[in-house]
Amino acid sequence: MVVTPWEVSGEIDYEKLIREFGTKPLTDDLLERLGRYAGGLHMMLRRRVFFSHRDLDLILDAYDDGREFILYTGRGPSGQTHLGHLIPWIFTKHLQDVFSAKLYFQFTDDEKFLISHELTREKAMALTYENALDVMAVGFDPERTILISNMRNAxxxxxxxIEIARHVTLSTAKAVFGFKDSSNIGIIFFPALQAVPCFLESIFEERDVPCLIPAAIDQDPYWRIARDVAPKLGFSKPAQIHCRFLPGLGKGGKMSSSMPETCIFTTDDPKSIERKIMNAFTGGGSTISEHRERGGRPQECPIFLYEYLLFEEDDAKVGELMDKCRRGEILCGECKAIVAEKVKRFIERHQEMRERARGMIEDLFLDRYLERRGIRA
Amino acid sequence: MVVTPWEVSGEIDYEKLIREFGTKPLTDDLLERLGRYAGGLHMMLRRRVFFSHRDLDLILDAYDDGREFILYTGRGPSGQTHLGHLIPWIFTKHLQDVFSAKLYFQFTDDEKFLISHELTREKAMALTYENALDVMAVGFDPERTILISNMRNAxxxxxxxIEIARHVTLSTAKAVFGFKDSSNIGIIFFPALQAVPCFLESIFEERDVPCLIPAAIDQDPYWRIARDVAPKLGFSKPAQIHCRFLPGLGKGGKMSSSMPETCIFTTDDPKSIERKIMNAFTGGGSTISEHRERGGRPQECPIFLYEYLLFEEDDAKVGELMDKCRRGEILCGECKAIVAEKVKRFIERHQEMRERARGMIEDLFLDRYLERRGIRA
Structure with a gap:
């Protein structure tokens, strides 16, 4: 099992991640507290899609004291967006709605450029704009959302x-990211850029505004650097809330663009979606009769997990589906057909929203935001 | 003897530097060639203040073929400018005049910020503007001079x-600059920024324009990175022409702001100049009678070297002074009085030019240059 920000593969033991990274589990107390603000618990909390955190309690304490906080998440624009990327964004939108929070969304086009010799800067920037459409298609409030392209806003x-970097030694960066002597000097500096949005609101507002980062758990190490440096700059350590990965349609591992046939991209057409889902690995038996006799393993089945993590909001229904699978009462083909329909509908709606976002993206970038606000920074 | 871009101290064996850095001595052939373009050999060439190079012959070949080249030099704005800084600038102005060459002048305010925890970004930028006055006071052609502040033009x-950095491994950066695990990740990335101006004209003009860097020999390692990367970006390797250091007024070592009493700053008043020179270490005997008997050592004497490297253009006169010193026929007090007058006059004139430059600086920065030229880059 390898979990770093650069590579995630194999079966993932999330409890082990909590221990290894030293994060805290989302306790029932915290969940209850979150539910109170929202008037009910979001599906991704009920299902423990989000399952770990750092200092979320401090963020909620500050909020209770009348202090706002900002949300920060991001994307490395290496290609088209897929369903797996949307998990943290959907939940981030929920947090934005509940807490009326400003969102800083960073596109790390510089990072992608630095680690791929095939990519031109123009291509990296173009992917930022493509991906920005997907971000806004999730439904973020344009009045409260600021997009950052590391290249555009360089x-x-x-x-x-550099304010952050002068507090971060090579030794720390190596320990956190596993940089080697063969790593290029740009990617070694990059963690400093990734830490910047944690502090932008505090910088612009000239007072400490806490920051909460919803992201997949593999991104946790990045924020160790931001958390180390924060007190030296006079700011709160960024808090985090961590989610699981959406599995790909193959056997094991998170959904990853490097295996496109196991990915549902937001730009896929209905036929491709159907083909990919029909070809998916499942938790079912190797023959129908074996499946009927011994039942399936829904926890290992991407098809079931899409229902569980993303599509089926009704807890009773998802529980029932799990039971039926375990008892061999529903066949993989049936499940696939149901999920294929849901995915197609979801992507169709997403694509509509994506087109509607086209006109608004340009105005949401950091430079335009600062222009509008008359902030020189 | 330690010579790195970060620290220069002790007696300096320039021949050894040529061997160690693997540069080439400025041969009589090359000097003659340079003299032909200029209609005579500049004092700093006659006196071998500039004594080493890389690929200067290629630059002159290209020029003979009708291709222009650009000049690039710079300054780390850590404090006020002193006489030692002016040596390469004065010669760079000469090259600009002779070859009608464009000059890119970089202020590495980011570097200074990264290595000093006391410096604020505002202070670093302010030093850039102060130092820019000194650069323009040297007499560069404002029509052909582009100032770069790494912070302002970030x-x-x-x-x-990042286009450069993705070709530079940590291993190379460590070998060249001696970075350690305790170095911060900003300063490790910085060499990539220092290489950028070598290629800016080529980028803006969309064709390969060669670059010649006049600088003190201790800066040579920086350009190893730019030279390694140049062919990968499709550009000529930057050529270089290297000068000696102006000694400080103390015993040994180059003039350094860290020992202000051994420095002549361009902002010093006449009284300070006189005091510093009168207190200077010299190559004279320890008593007058010893000096009269055994004579002085002009090669170790900063007072003589100021005449030799900077003030006395007449070769016969400077030779005569050297002889008189060696024979004990002139006392240190006399030399000091002569040089003090020359330094005061020089600084006074420089300060006038510096004030005249105040109105022009703003327009010379890279952003303004690109605006005027309508270049988006």
Missing amino acids: GLMYNRA | GLMYNRA
């Missing part, structure tokens, strides 16, 4: 990154 | 630096 980002 | 600089 001036501000570099100047703030 | 957007363009970061985006171009």
Whole structure:
């Protein structure tokens, strides 16, 4: 099992991740508290899609004291967006709605450029704009959402990154990211840029505004650097809330663009979606009769997990489906057909929202935001 | 003897530097060639203040073929400018005049910020503007001079630096600069920014424009990175022409702001100049009678070297002074009085030019240059 920000593969033991990274489990107390603000517990909390955190309690304490906080998440624009990317974004939108929070969304086009010799800067930027459509298609409030492209906004980002970088030794960066002597000097500096958005609101507002980062658990190490540096800059340590990965349609591992046939991209057409789902690995038996006799393993089945993590909001129904699978009362083909329909509908709706977002993206980038607000930074 | 871009101390064996760095001595052939373009050999060439190079012959070959080249030099704005800084600038102005060459002048305010925890970004930028006055006071042609502040021009600089950085491994950066695990990740990335100006003209003009860097020999390692990367970006390797250090007024070592009493700053008043020179270490005997008997050592004497490297253009006169010193026919007090007058006059004139430059600086920065030229980069 390898979990780093660069590579995630194999079966994932999430409890072990909590122990290894030193994060805290989302306790029933915290869940109850979150439910109170929202008037009910979001599906991704009930299902423990989000399952771990750092300092979420402090964020809620501050909120109770009347202090706002900001949300920060991001994306490395290496290709088209897929369903797996949407999990943290959907939940982030929920948090934005519940807490009326501003969202800083970072596109790390510089990082992608630095680690791929095939990519041009123009291509990296183009992917940022493509991916930005997917972000806004999730339904974020344009009045409260600020998009950052590290390349487009390089001036501000570099100047703030060096404020962070002078507190981060090579030794720390190596320990956190596993950099080697063969790593390039750009990617070694990059963690400083990734830390910047944690502090932007505090910088612009000239007072400490806490930051909560919803992201997949493999991103946790990045924020160790931001958390180490925060007190030296006079800011709160960024808090985090961590989610699981959406599995790909193959056997094991998170959904990953590097295996496109096991991915549902937001730009896929209905036929491709159907083909990919029909070809998916499942938790079912190897023959129908074996499946009927011994039942399936829904916890290992991406098809079931899409229902569980993303599509079936009704807890009773999802429980029933799990039982039926375990008892061999529903066949993989049936499940696949149901999920294929849901995915197609979901992607169709997403694509509509994506097109509607096309006109608004440009105005949401950090430079335009600062222009509108008359902030020079 | 330690010579790195970060620290220069002790007696300096320039021949050894040529061997160690693997540069080439400025041969009589090359000097003659340079003299032909200029209609005579500049004092700093006659006196071998500039004594080493890389690929200067290729630059001159290209020039003979009708191709222009650009000049690039710079300054780490850590404090006020002193006489030692002016040596390469004065010669760079000469090259600009002779070859009608464009000059890119980089202020590495980001580097200074990264290595000093006392410095704020605002202070670092302010030093850039102060130092820019000194640069323009040397007499560069404002029509052909582009000033770069890494902080002010961070957007363009970061985006171009990552193009370089992805070709530079940590291993190379460590070998060249001696970075350690305790080095911060910003300073490790910085060499990529320092390489950028070598290629800016080629980028803006969309064709390969060769670059010649006049600088003190201790800066040579920086350009190893730019030279390694140049062919990968499709550009000529930057050529270099290297000078000696101006000694400080103490015993041994180059003039360094860290020992202000051994420095002549361009902002010093006449009284301070006189005091510092009168207190200077010299190559004279320890008593007057010893000096009269055994004579002085002009090669170790900063007072003589100021005449030799900077002030006395007449070769016969400077030779005569050297002889008189060696024979004990002139006392240190006399030399000091002569040089003090020359330094005061020089600084006074420089300060006038410095004030005249105040109105022009703003327009010379890279962003303004690109605006005027309508270049988006």
